[in-house]
Amino acid sequence: MPDKSKAKSLKTKPGSGRLRQTAALLFSSKTAMTGFVIVMFWVTAAAFAPYLTQYTPYEQDWKAPNQGPSADHILGTDELGRDLWARLIYGARVVLVVLPVTEKIILPGGTAVWGVLVALIAGSALGLISGYKGGWIDEIVMRSLDAMMAIPVILLYLIIVSAIGASAINVVIAIAIVGVPGIARLVRSLTLDIKTREYIRSAETRGESDWFIMFVEILPNTRGPIIIDAMLRVGYAIFAMGTLGFLGLGMPPPSPDWGSMVAKGRAFILMGSPWAALWPSIAIASLVVGLNLLADGIREESMRYQ
Amino acid sequence: MLVFILRRFILLFLTMVVVSIAVFIIAESSPGNIAKNVLGAFITPEQEASFISQNGLDKPMAIRYLYWVIGNDRVAGKKIGMALKKIVTREGFEEWWAVKEDNSLVRWKVEGNDLVAVNLRPDGTMTEYMDNDRWQTIEKEKQVFWGVDRQNHAVLWVKGDTEKAWIFITGKGLMESTGGAKEYIPLKKGFVRGDPGISFRTGRPVSKSLFIRLRNSAVLAASAFVIVMPLALLLGIVAGLKEGSFKDRFLSIGGMMFSVVPEFATGIFLTLIFSVWLGWLPGAAVLGDAAPWEKPVMLILPVLTLTLIELGYVLRITRSSMVEVMKAPYIRTAFLKGLPHRQVVIRHAIRNALIAPITVIMLHVNWLLGGIVIVEVVFGYPGLGAYLLESALYKDFNALEAGAMIMVTAAVGTQLIADIIYTFLNPRIRYA
Numbered sequence: 143m144p145d146k147s148k149a150k151s152l153k154t155k156p157g158s159g160r161l162r163q164t165a166a167l168l169f170s171s172k173t174a175m176t177g178f179v180i181v182m183f184w185v186t187a188a189a190f191a192p193y194l195t196q197y198t199p200y201e202q203d204w205k206a207p208n209q210g211p212s213a214d215h216i217l218g219t220d221e222l223g224r225d226l227w228a229r230l231i232y233g234a235r236v237v238l239v240v241l242p243v244t245e246k247i248i249l250p251g252g253t254a255v256w257g258v259l260v261a262l263i264a265g266s267a268l269g270l271i272s273g274y275k276g277g278w279i280d281e282i283v284m285r286s287l288d289a290m291m292a293i294p295v296i297l298l299y300l301i302i303v304s305a306i307g308a309s310a311i312n313v314v315i316a317i318a319i320v321g322v323p324g325i326a327r328l329v330r331s332l333t334l335d336i337k338t339r340e341y342i343r344s345a346e347t348r349g350e351s352d353w354f355i356m357f358v359e360i361l362p363n364t365r366g367p368i369i370i371d372a373m374l375r376v377g378y379a380i381f382a383m384g385t386l387g388f389l390g391l392g393m394p395p396p397s398p399d400w401g402s403m404v405a406k407g408r409a410f411i412l413m414g415s416p417w418a419a420l421w422p423s424i425a426i427a428s429l430v431v432g433l434n435l436l437a438d439g440i441r442e443e444s445m446r447y448q
Numbered sequence: 449m450l451v452f453i454l455r456r457f458i459l460l461f462l463t464m465v466v467v468s469i470a471v472f473i474i475a476e477s478s479p480g481n482i483a484k485n486v487l488g489a490f491i492t493p494e495q496e497a498s499f500i501s502q503n504g505l506d507k508p509m510a511i512r513y514l515y516w517v518i519g520n521d522r523v524a525g526k527k528i529g530m531a532l533k534k535i536v537t538r539e540g541f542e543e544w545w546a547v548k549e550d551n552s553l554v555r556w557k558v559e560g561n562d563l564v565a566v567n568l569r570p571d572g573t574m575t576e577y578m579d580n581d582r583w584q585t586i587e588k589e590k591q592v593f594w595g596v597d598r599q600n601h602a603v604l605w606v607k608g609d610t611e612k613a614w615i616f617i618t619g620k621g622l623m624e625s626t627g628g629a630k631e632y633i634p635l636k637k638g639f640v641r642g643d644p645g646i647s648f649r650t651g652r653p654v655s656k657s658l659f660i661r662l663r664n665s666a667v668l669a670a671s672a673f674v675i676v677m678p679l680a681l682l683l684g685i686v687a688g689l690k691e692g693s694f695k696d697r698f699l700s701i702g703g704m705m706f707s708v709v710p711e712f713a714t715g716i717f718l719t720l721i722f723s724v725w726l727g728w729l730p731g732a733a734v735l736g737d738a739a740p741w742e743k744p745v746m747l748i749l750p751v752l753t754l755t756l757i758e759l760g761y762v763l764r765i766t767r768s769s770m771v772e773v774m775k776a777p778y779i780r781t782a783f784l785k786g787l788p789h790r791q792v793v794i795r796h797a798i799r800n801a802l803i804a805p806i807t808v809i810m811l812h813v814n815w816l817l818g819g820i821v822i823v824e825v826v827f828g829y830p831g832l833g834a835y836l837l838e839s840a841l842y843k844d845f846n847a848l849e850a851g852a853m854i855m856v857t858a859a860v861g862t863q864l865i866a867d868i869i870y871t872f873l874n875p876r877i878r879y880a
Contacts, residue, residue, distance in 0.1 A: 173701065292856065293856055294814050294815075294859045296821045296822075300840050301840070301852070377708060385711075388826075404713070408716065411716070412723070412724070420716065434705075435701075438704065
């Protein structure tokens with residue numbers, strides 16, 4: 143069981159040099175480095191979006207619709223004459239950097255990131271409780287999560303979003319609900335393993351409460367596999383956001399959403415202006431591949447060090 | 449073994465029940481108004497109320513769920529006091545009739561204070577006659593009648609107190625008529641008996657369109673499956689034979705890239721390459737009424753997209769299973785006793801390495817279904833996934849729920865098959 147050994151190895155590492163160790167891991171793997179560069183490109187572009195383009199994502203130029211790359215618009219324009227580069231990097235912003243709650247309130251952290259975070263919190267709590275307590279609680283939690291996992295993911299998204307409507311917050315909710323069963327299972331299996339360790343025995347002997355043991359003793363020791371899993375999950379979340387947008391269930395228009403940009407641009411491909419569909423497709427593909435390369439590289443390297 | 453399979457069956461059944469209830473509740477409680485979707489945004493409140501009552505949407509949710517699952521012709525038949533029968537007319541319409549004492553079929557309409565019966569004899573002749581004897585007096589002065597109207601509802605008429613009704617006819621729009629009833633039960637046989645009702649969006653029975661869509665999707669999925677499986681298993685074995693070699697890194701990183709890119713992006717790339725740039729293939733799957741195998745050219749791009757995505761996943765699983773097997777002691781023993789490399793790989797390694805992928809692939813059907821939905825939307829392929837999406841966006845819940853149930857059945861069913869295959873492949877479970 144690879145998860146087990148990973149948890150052990152990370153536990154024995156000293157806390158202070160962790161950052162340097164991660165950096166060393168990153169630099170020693172070509173795969174991870176490539177992924178890191180791609181991801182950083184998008185994060186930077188998203189974070190500094192207002193400084194990287196003179197256009198806003200909503201500005202329409204009805205005299206120049208569906209154009210190819212030019213000096214004025216480096217990636218071209220969409221069917222309403224909106225600058226594609228501006229829409230692309232503002233789209234990355236919604237995915238990675240900001241979460242628009244309402245028109246006025248904006249949270250830092252990106253829709254995909256929040257979706258994974260909420261799923262992590264709920265999933266870890268469920269996994270911890272069901273792994274540590276065991277018995278009928280475990281049985282009920284796991285059986286209902288099994289039932290949830292039996293539903294095709296796309297159907298779950300479709301039903302959830304068509305029920306609660308399409309908005310950034312609802313996309314977060316959908317991503318979180320879909321992500322919970324997987325995380326809960328992972329945390330549960332890690333908990334079952336850690337539960338048998340001596341330091342848990344000693345905490346029990348000290349008379350610590352169940353909550354203390356679960357969240358202070360066990361949870362920090364599950365972080366290694368969880369971090370790698372979370373990285374992959376951000377990739378899935380971006381994948382899911384794109385898919386929802388493509389199906390017309392993502393951010394409401396005219397938000398710059400990669401998936402809905404592709405869906406809109408698709409109609410113009412066969413009419414000779416493929417740019418509006420091509421760029422967001424490349425963007426989403428590169429970002430997801432980048433995240434996977436990063437996670438894969440780090441996992442491989444950290445296994446080699448054992 | 450038998451107990452194990454039985455347990456899985458019961459679990460499958462329970463999952464289906466829970467999912468169907470969940471889908472039903474979520475779909476029906478979601479915002480948006482089916483009446484406005486069907487009739488347009490400018491209907492009057494009376495028209496909306498008439499539509500809602502004619503479609504039985506004013507009934508409690510539990511009752512609607514039961515009607516949807518097991519049908520309501522028996523309940524309605526009891527109210528009317530006659531058996532009900534569904535027939536298919538020569539034009540292909542489905543009609544509900546009550547069976548009269550002399551075995552001919554009958555429906556009713558109300559004109560003023562009179563109840564008029566429409567009688568269809570077995571020889572196909574149709575006659576109308578006054579049928580006022582059927583009014584039943586429940587209180588003084590108040591006479592009611594439960595019957596079947598001409599739009600496939602079981603209805604409750606009150607003599608002298610008919611409602612103004614708006615009847616929606618697909619293709620014609622909303623027609624005003626008199627003689628409306630107090631209570632409607634839209635007749636259907638129920639999902640488990642093969643009739644999930646009428647689609648609000650198309651006005652046709654869901655079961656008819658669903659069957660064609662399901663067949664199209666099955667053709668798509670099967671073609672992709674037949675191509676992916678041998679290819680992915682072969683490449684996975686090649687990659688896993690020598691861990692860390694160039695071939696291994698190339699195949700596993702390449703496979704990963706294809707499998708994590710969203711289906712719609714892959715679809716767009718392939719369309720651009722093969723239909724815009726090279727001009728070899730059509731960029732959209734226009735089938736019309738033809739079956740997919742009659743126009744195989746339309747299938748190439750959708751199948752290729754699915755293939756690329758599934759290929760990477762199956763390849764990686766086969767690879768890691770192969771890597772694990774190649775490290776096993778019995779492989780070392782086989783090499784040490786001097787067996788040729790070919791024989792070790794084919795007779796000893798591959799057999800053991802294929803157990804894991806075959807079962808995991810079945811579990812992956814869940815994801816494959818998602819891929820199919822997107823691929824169908826990208827290429828405009830008329831399959832189950834596209835149907836499901838259209839129904840969800842329209843809030844056409846008869847269709848949405850039926851499609852969802854079929855999808856869940858496919859997913860859960862393949863998981864059951866995976867379990868059974870696994871027990872057969874792995875003797876340690878079989879003989880336990």
